[in-house]
Structures are given as C-alpha cells and as structure tokens.
Amino acid sequence: MAEITYIDAINRVLHEEMAKDDTTFLIGEDVGIYGGVFKATRGLLEEFGPERIIDSPISESLIAGMCVGAAMVGCRPLPEIQFADFIHPAFDQNVQQIARYRWRTVGRYDMPITIRCPWGGGVGGGVYHSQSNEALFMNVPGLVMVAPSTVRDAAGLLRSAIRSQDPVIYWENKKLYRSIKDELPEGEAATTPIGEAHVAREGDDVTAVTFGYMLHVTLQAADRLAEDDGIEVEVIDLRTLLPLDFPTVLESVARTGRAVIVHEAPRTGGIGGEIAAVIADRCFWDLDAPVRRICGHNTSFPAAATMEAHYMPDVDQVAAGIRATATL
C-alpha cells in the first residue's frame, strides 16, 4: 500500500464522502478552479461540478451563513475556511447559529456542517496564517472540534465529522500537510470515532497530553527522555478537542501521578488550562507534581523565522518541561 500525505488523506476522504452523499457540497475561497490554496480540494470541481464545489467571495460570514440555510433545507455543507485565522468574521454564524440551532429549534434542525480550518504555525506564515485559535470555541456548547495529528486520523476524523449530525470544526494542521506520510486503509477502515483520544506512546512516569503538530514534537521529546533520562512518557493524542476525552486523560494521570500539556496556542485561556483544572479536580490525590503547561507565548504569532522557532514549543523545551515535572 502506498504511503500518502496528511493533505492527500483529506482530499481522498472528500472525494469518497461527496461521492457517497449527494447532499454534500463544498464552499470556500479558491476551493474550485484553483483546488484550494493548499490543494486540499484539487480534483473535486472536475468530479462534482460547480453546483457542489462553490468558489465563494472572500467573505467567511457568507460562507458560514449560507451553510446554515443549506443545512436547514437538508444539505450537508462542507465549508472551508482558507486559514483558521480567517474564521473570525464568521464567529457569529458559527457560535450563534451553527452551534445553537438544534437547541433553539428544540431539535428540529440539525446542523451537520463540517467546517475545515487549516491551522497552526511552523510554516513561516506570520501573524495571520499561523494561529491556533481552538480555545476561542471551547466555550461554545453545541460545537464539536477535532484536530487530527496523523494521516489516518486526518482521514478517519474527517469521515466521522462529515457523517456527524453535529456541527464539527475540523482543524487540519498545515505543518503536517506534507511533512508526514502513512499508509491509509481503504474506505470504512479509515474511520476514527469522535470523542476518543489515542494513547500514542505508553509510559508510566508522566503523562503528556497534546494534539496536532505538537504530538510529533512531544513524541520526539519522549524518545529522548527515555534514552537520556530513563523517563517513560505516556503521550496522549487528544484528537477530539470538544468534548475532551477526560476518561482517557484521567486514567493515565491517576496512574503516572504527573501531567504535562503541550499546545501551540497562547498559554492564557488555552485548552491546557481546562485540562489542568479537571486533572486537579479529579486526580488530586494521585498527583505527585503540579500540572505543567508548555504552550505558545501570550503574544501574537511572530513572522520572523527566529522568533517563530522560539514561539513554538520545540523538542528541547518540551523535553525540559516534562523532565522537570517527572523529577519534581
């Protein structure tokens, strides 16, 4: 079986799922003729035609708003926000309408919308093309958020998201688009359930909770710690950010007694705070050390390459943080 990239996995699932369900349609900036700025949607216009692959004006509020109406009349919209950084003009549609509609209409209207958002730094994108803004939506009941970190989960979670009756924000990591490759099983075999974290590496000494590109950084740090310090890190790939899979996290932390959370987004108000709070609440009597967060800085995302390298947690920073928690 040939290995494919993360972005190829996304493209393949879009092809497969759109072929299976003719109520699906894709809308976004440059998704049609151009095939997406990252080429995630290449070939779709040719296969499904301009009625189902729609090049939109540069207006995220229009994209999201149109999807609300389309969902109400029975469609399964697949909007693409060109960069996660651009989702804010559609904040109202996402939060007030897409997330609330089923509640507001007492279950009459589902919003089976999958909002794909390329996110994350490490690509030299500067302030408007590098953000990790998942935390802005953590406080929005009604939304589901997934953030695949592997090729298989990129395919598997996209398939589950498209089929879900819930609105799902699908955070696809730009840094991972072409930097990782894996074999992808055919069709249904590549399905990842929403709401389940994955233990990406087993260990007994300390639990590291992460997602996205940071999973790969953390796994490298874990390998280094095992080799240099004999510290065995259990690495949990969250995969779904909302709702968080706390049973998996808490089971691990109760066993290791130590927890570290790694994410790119700024520390303050990041989802690491929520995870730390629940760990403190549920695992207090099992803890051997305070919960540590290793995060981006409380600044806007820098453009200069040297600053970007410092801003994003790297293997050195993550290994040092985990070591400090493991040896406290």
Next chain:
Amino acid sequence: MPLEIKVPSLGQSVPEATVGKWLKKEGDQVQADEAVVELETDKINMEVTAFRGGTLAEIRKQEGATVAVGEVLGLIAQEGEEVGAGEPEEVAEEEAAAPTKVEEKATGEEGEEEPAGEPEAEPEEAKEEAEAEEKPARRPAAKATRPAAARREAVIPEDMKTSPAVRRLAREHRLDLNVIEGSGKAGRVTREDVLAYLEEAPEEAVPAAAPAEAPSAPEPEYGPDEPVEVVPMTSIRKTIAHRMADSKRTAAHVTTVDECDFGALVELRERIKEDFLAQHGYKLTYLPFIMKASIAALREFPQVNASIRGDDIVFHRFYHIGVAVHTEAGLIVPVVKHADRKSMVEIAGKIDELAKKARERKLTMEDIQGGTFTLTNAGGFGAILSTPIISQPESAVLGIHKIVERPVALNGQVVIRPMMWFGLSYDHRLVDGTPAVQFLRRICELLEKPERLLLEA
C-alpha cells in the same frame, strides 16, 4: 449518566453506617423522593431516597455492609441509560463523562475502601483491578471504609512538603511520614519512597496507629485463671470513644462546682406536677426549669454559648440545648432546638419526646445535631458530683446531680434543705474562670427563686 445513590451525611459524629434493608430490587422502578434503602447506625435509622426517578440499575452495597458517608450504595438509571456507558455523544459534557470511569481511582477511594485494620492490603493491586475494569459499575463491592479513622492515625507533619499522592498513601496505610527517608528534591518523600517503604516493611506499615487513642501500655498478658472476653466495639461506642478523647485533647477543661437550694423549686413542682401530668400526659421534671435558667444565664454570658473556629470565636445567637440521655446502646445527646423560643411546657414535651425516641433508636440526624450548650444529668443514678466532658465544639456542659437533703446553715440556724451540686465543665480557652463561676451562680439564683424564671427566662 446514571444517578448514584450515595450515603448522605450522617452528622459529624457518625462516620459510617450499616446498610439495612433494600426497599427496592434491582430492576424495580423508583419514583423521585421514594425511599430506596435503609441505613442503620447505632444512633438512628434512616431511609435514603432517590433524588430522581428511574430504574434501580444496580445495588452495590448489600444489606449488612458497612459504608462511609459519600459511598455509592447503588445506581438509578433512566430509560435508555446503560450503567457505566461512556458514549461521548450521549455524555457530551466531559465533566459528566469523566468520573464514570475514573472517579474512584482519582479520588483514591479504592484505597480508602480497604478496612483500616488490614494494612497488608495492597493498594497497587486494588488500583490495577480498578484500571482493568472498563465499567466501574461492575466493580466488586468493597468492604468497610473508615476514612476518618485512617486519617486520624497517619502522621503527616504540617511543615513537610509532600504531594497529594504521598499524603493519600500515608493515610491509607496509616504511615508516619517522619520515618520514611525522602529521595526527592530537597529530601522530599516521593510516592516511590512510600511504596518502597511499604514493600520492605509491611509489618511496620502501621507504626503510627492511633498514637493519641491507643493505650500506650503494653498489651497485658492474662493468666489461665484470668478469663477475658474480647468483643469489637459497636460503632456508637467507637464514636463516643473518639469524641470524648478528642474533646479532652482539644478543650482546656475546668470544672467549677456550686450548690443550689432547690427548696422553692421542689415545693413548686410538688404543687403542680399532678395537674401537669394529667393535662399534658408527661411528667414535669426539673430539667425544663434548669434549661430555662441556663438560657437566661447564657444570654448574660454569651461566651458560654460560643465555639472556637480556627482563630475566631463563633457566638451563637440561638440556643440549641442538648440533653444527654442514657440508652442501652450508650450515651446520646438529642438537642432541643431554639429552646429559648419554647415555653416550659413545650420544653418538657420536647424532652419527653426526644428521650422516648432515643430509647427506641428512632432519633434522626436532625435531632442530635447543632447543640450550643449541653445539660447532662448524672443525678438520676445517684451521683452527687461529676466533672462532665464538653461536647465539641461547644464550650461548656452543665452536670446535674441528685437533690440531697443536707443540713445547711441558714440565717444562723442549721436547717435541712434539698440541695444540689451543679458541676459546670467549661473550656478555659474561651471562658475565663470568673464569668464561668458567675454563670453558674446565676443559674443557681434563678432556680432558688423560681418565680424569677417567669420574668427573666
């Protein structure tokens, strides 16, 4: 998520109970507020009701099991709910989903469920067992829990920095952390140190056992003609033992004694007691008079009706007066709530009712909680003087004794008068000697001239 039926608070003096009869079987329908199971303590019996209707999905604690406050007795599921199911979409709130699988472990309960008397029980084993269980609902019911006792016995020095996990282990195994060598940063005792210690010295794993309560004398050896019978303490006996010893350790007990001429009160009571019994159906004793006189004195000396809380003094601006009652099971102190708002007749009725309930073991938690001052009568059995122990967190207790005819000097003449010695034990941390003596004198004065009770109490 299924509703957990938990052991409700049994009151500060009752850490555990015995599961009585289950009024519902597994699979039975349960209405909201319907009684599901009975709990028995040596003090009271109570019914636990369901907060929410549904089906009794699981009984976790069978009849006869000893349970601690907060323990889960069983589960009530609503239609379509599966016990232990963790589908994230159904339980979208992660807060709700999380504890179903992990809470027991996370809060360390599986450790605390080990009976305190079995130090050899392996916590790690219990933990692995819990981890292996996908559905906590299927966990085998654990045995008795005595978190309070375990906590009382561990030694965790206040100035020692230790992690929550280490503290929990110390409590579970009643360890003295002073004796464990720390290998962590700055010599800190780590979880690994505790586990290593337990592994090496399982026999000594209980060195800290109840330093304050266990008699320090060595276990006596009995000869062949010295027959002994060893019986386990009932839970009420254990409660009394803990609370009495606690109070003695905590409060600075002083007892002051004063004598009271009961002549006028005896005469008054003799005059009206027959009518009273005929009218109300219960006897008029001296207790309502003494309670009324005490309340008048408490008003004047509010520190006697107060408690110490940390560095604060809590002055109670209400008067809940406890009355110690002897029952076959042991001492129990029901409380006359807001005794100051009650008439003498109402107080007499309430005392009669509480005493009856105490003897029949029908007191509720409500009946025995919240006292601010206590009366204890040792006179019924003949004592002329005693030095009672204060019921914490109150600051005084009034010992009532036998009324004895004594020759006393009155206006230069020796006369025979019905006299009583009152013994007031007070907590000298809060109440100074002078006000304590004045307080007791005030009670005596009011009882010596009972007509003043009409005006002042």
